[in-house]
Amino acid sequence: MSVISDVLRNQEATILSEWIREMAAATRRADLMSDNDLRLQATELLRQITAATQNGGTDRIDGPEWKPVRELLTDISASRAAQGFSPSETATFVFSLKRSLIEALRKEIKDPAALFQEVWSSTVVLDKLGLYTTDAFIKSRDQLIARQQEEMLELSTPVVMLWDGIVALPLIGTLDSARTQVVMESLLQEIVRTNSRTAIIDITGVPTVDTLVAQHLLKTITAARLMGAECIISGIRPQIAQTIVHLGINLADITTKAKLSDAFALALQRAGRGVVRLNGDKRSAVKSPVTKED
Amino acid sequence: MTVQKTETLAVQSDSDIVLVRQRVRAWAVEMQFSLVDQTKLVTAASELARNTVEHGHGGELRMEVVFNEVKKGLRLTFADRGPGIADLQMALKDGFSTGGGMGLGLSGSRRLVHDFDIRSTIGEGTSVTVTRWK
Amino acid sequence: MERIPILRMADFLLVTIQVDMHDRLAMALQEDLTTKITENSSRGVLIDISSLEIVDSFIGRMLANIASMARVLDAQTVVVGMQPAVAITLVELGMSLPGVKTALNVELGMELLRESLAESLWEMGNDGPED
Numbered sequence: 001m002s003v004i005s006d007v008l009r010n011q012e013a014t015i016l017s018e019w020i021r022e023m024a025a026a027t028r029r030a031d032l033m034s035d036n037d038l039r040l041q042a043t044e045l046l047r048q049i050t051a052a053t054q055n056g057g058t059d060r061i062d063g064p065e066w067k068p069v070r071e072l073l074t075d076i077s078a079s080r081a082a083q084g085f086s087p088s089e090t091a092t093f094v095f096s097l098k099r100s101l102i103e104a105l106r107k108e109i110k111d112p113a114a115l116f117q118e119v120w121s122s123t124v125v126l127d128k129l130g131l132y133t134t135d136a137f138i139k140s141r142d143q144l145i146a147r148q149q150e151e152m153l154e155l156s157t158p159v160v161m162l163w164d165g166i167v168a169l170p171l172i173g174t175l176d177s178a179r180t181q182v183v184m185e186s187l188l189q190e191i192v193r194t195n196s197r198t199a200i201i202d203i204t205g206v207p208t209v210d211t212l213v214a215q216h217l218l219k220t221i222t223a224a225r226l227m228g229a230e231c232i233i234s235g236i237r238p239q240i241a242q243t244i245v246h247l248g249i250n251l252a253d254i255t256t257k258a259k260l261s262d263a264f265a266l267a268l269q270r271a272g273r274g275v276v277r278l279n280g281d282k283r284s285a286v287k288s289p290v291t292k293e294d
Numbered sequence: 295m296t297v298q299k300t301e302t303l304a305v306q307s308d309s310d311i312v313l314v315r316q317r318v319r320a321w322a323v324e325m326q327f328s329l330v331d332q333t334k335l336v337t338a339a340s341e342l343a344r345n346t347v348e349h350g351h352g353g354e355l356r357m358e359v360v361f362n363e364v365k366k367g368l369r370l371t372f373a374d375r376g377p378g379i380a381d382l383q384m385a386l387k388d389g390f391s392t393g394g395g396m397g398l399g400l401s402g403s404r405r406l407v408h409d410f411d412i413r414s415t416i417g418e419g420t421s422v423t424v425t426r427w428k
Numbered sequence: 429m430e431r432i433p434i435l436r437m438a439d440f441l442l443v444t445i446q447v448d449m450h451d452r453l454a455m456a457l458q459e460d461l462t463t464k465i466t467e468n469s470s471r472g473v474l475i476d477i478s479s480l481e482i483v484d485s486f487i488g489r490m491l492a493n494i495a496s497m498a499r500v501l502d503a504q505t506v507v508v509g510m511q512p513a514v515a516i517t518l519v520e521l522g523m524s525l526p527g528v529k530t531a532l533n534v535e536l537g538m539e540l541l542r543e544s545l546a547e548s549l550w551e552m553g554n555d556g557p558e559d
Contacts, residue, residue: 185330188512195532222524223515228508228531312450315482333482333513337521340484344451388522402485402521 001125003109003118004101005053008046011104016046018100023093032083041076046097048072049129059124061132073129077136087137094130098123150182157183159190166267167196168260172205175213184220191229198267199224202260204235214249221254230270232256234263297369298359305343305372306352314343314355318370321357325368327428335368335426338403342372342422345399350374350420360425367408367427375419382414432457434464440472440541441465442534446479454490461494465501472541473498476534478509488523495527504544505529508537 008015020042033041048069057065073094080090101122109115157179162168169187191199201217203209209217221231234257236244244251257263268274303317304310318339322332339355346353353374360369379385388401400422404410409425429452435442441464443457461473473494477483483491495505506529510518518525529544531537 185512185516188515192512192532195536197532197536219516219519222519223512226515226518226525226530227510227512228536308450308452312448315448319481330513330516333517334520336482337484337517340482340486341521344484344486399485402523405520405522406517 001053001058001121003114004105004122004125005050007104007108007118008050008053008101010108012046012050015097015100015104016043018103019046019097022096022099029085029089032085033080041093045069045072045076045094059121059128061125061128069129070132073133074136077133078140081137081140087134090133090137091130094126094133098126101126153179153182157186159187161194161196162200162264163268163271163273165194165196165271166198166200166264167191167194168200168202168264170202170205170260174208175206177212177216180213180216184216184223187220188223188227191224191227197229198270199229199231200260200263200267201231201233202235202263203233203240204237204260206235206240209240209243211247211249214244214247218249218251218254230255232263232266234258234260296361298361299357301357303355303357304352305346305355305374307347311340311343311347315340317357318368321359321368325359325366325428327368327426331426331428334406335370338406338424338426339370341399341403342370342424345422346372346374346376346420349379350376352376353419362427365427367425369409369423369425371421371423373419373421378416378418378420379412379414380416382412386412429453429456431460434460436464436468436470439470439545440474440538441468441470442474442476444476444479448482449487451486454487458490458494458497462497462501465498465503470503471545472503473505474534474537474541475505475507476509476537477507477514478511478533480514481511483510483514483518483523485521485523488518488521488525491528492525495525495529499527504541504548506531506537506540508532508534 020039023038023042052065052069055065057063060066061070076093077087077090080093081087102119105115105118105122109118157169157171159167159169167187167190169183171183175183187199187201190196201220217233221233224231232255233251236256236258255263255266257266265275301317301321303314305314315336319332319336322335327335343355346355350372351374353372353376356371356373358369358371360367386401386404400412403424407424407426409423409427411423412420413422414420432443432445432447432449432453435444441461443461445457447453449457464470465473475491475494477491480487491505491507498505505527507525508531510530529540531540
């Protein structure tokens with residue numbers, strides 16, 4: 001690609017201005033990017049491409065000579081995506097360099113066979129670079145989705161403190177392996193943070209439980225025990241009870257309660273607390289959970 | 295699979311086991327593994343390093359950052375020129391111990407990682423490679 | 429080699445493990461504790477591992493051994509402050525730490541020690557549980 005490299009160097013200014021003109025004709029999106037920014041972006045990319053070809057880069061853009069270009073394209077793809085450009089608009093930004101580059105080649109190469117060779121090479125390279133921006137776009141989109149999923153996960157399963165030393169985790173919806181792990185980790189962290197000796201895991205809102213999820217639950221309960229806290233599982237519906245038995249899951253030394261309220265009562269009992277009926281004056285202040293009694 | 299970064303450590307003594315933990319931790323942190331994943335990696339490394347010191351009569355650890363198309367991982371290879379393991383199947387069972395307690399070392403660390411590979415030849419040595427992906 | 433300090437608090441011994449222990453240090457701790465329990469006729473040992481970021485099978489075994497030896501010497505052991513990531517990893521590793529009582533922090537651990545001390549006195553047929 002040394003011929004292309006020479007051409008790029010000799011006619012840099014012309015190639016650049018023709019390229020920008022070409023983009024104005026195609027999808028310019030002046031609403032998303034100023035002329036100045038576009039010029040800056042195009043200049044930088046052209047320089048990097050020139051450098052890559054000078055350093056011996058071939059039409060295999062996965063080589064080390066093309067690394068700076070790949071990195072620049074990843075940045076461009078990300079920033080354009082953030083600005084609202086579609087992936088094809090970003091790819092077109094790269095593709096539109098073809099015309100001005102080929103024009104420049106035509107001016108310098110007289111031999112038809114040689115010209116065809118260089119035109120072909122540059123087309124191959126620019127196609128690959130344009131597609132690279134699309135791949136980068138998809139990758140960063142996937143990362144964003146993963147991050148959002150994580151945030152949604154954290155939001156959707158809060159651990160609530162029911163009383164001094166008693167926390168509850170009301171699980172809602174279908175549990176998959178990944179979600180269960182995240183949720184269980186946050187339960188254990190909350191146990192430590194609130195110094196809670198009892199944790200109630202309520203699965204009233206869980207339609208089905210499979211072996212993998214049951215295993216995660218069991219592992220979490222064992223981990224909580226190692227840390228010094230006991231778990232109670234509540235809200236086991238008849239269907240889930242059947243599934244548990246069918247799957248041969250052993251809940252032998254785990255306390256289970258049908259209702260969350262029963263689990264809470266048990267937790268209070270274990271903490272040496274109880275609920276009493278107040279005599280007469282209903283305006284007596286309710287004891288706050290943080291007060292140490294006895 | 296491509297390898298991005300490599301580091302090699304000698305695993306000869308007691309204090310090397312601590313060094314292994316520190317280095318694996320440092321790499322796992324740099325690769326932004328979650329805390330639980332870091333802990334699993336370091337614990338597995340500790341187990342395997344101890345095996346290398348005690349049963350392998352000393353060896354080395356090679357740490358590598360690996361890429362597998364879509365994901366990034368940390369690969370640890372513990373190699374020694376020790377006596378080798380006679381019965382691999384048995385050694386990989388929970389609770390198996392040839393005095394001194396190789397009890398949970400191999401079987402346990404296997405559960406802490408995603409990929410686990412072990413090769414051993416009597417009289418020549420053992421090599422254990424484990425990988426945890428992000 | 430530096431050794432992990434063991435504090436004495438009335439009938440109990442308190443150990444805080446803050447360093448990444450190498451195997452020899454762990455063995456030394458085991459020995460030191462057994463010696464001190466005997467020397468002081470201690471009834472309980474509290475081991476604070478809230479700073480430990482790694483508990484592998486060796487350290488796990490050390491904790492279980494300490495609990496067994498202490499019991500032989502008529503003392504109760506409580507391990508406190510295990511970090512969530514450590515607990516999750518231990519479970520995955522397959523270690524259950526049999527015979528080791530656990531608590532979330534030093535305060536709850538001391539409470540546990542006092543409770544089990546009271547229980548054993550009660551079992552010995554005393555007038556009533558100490559308070």
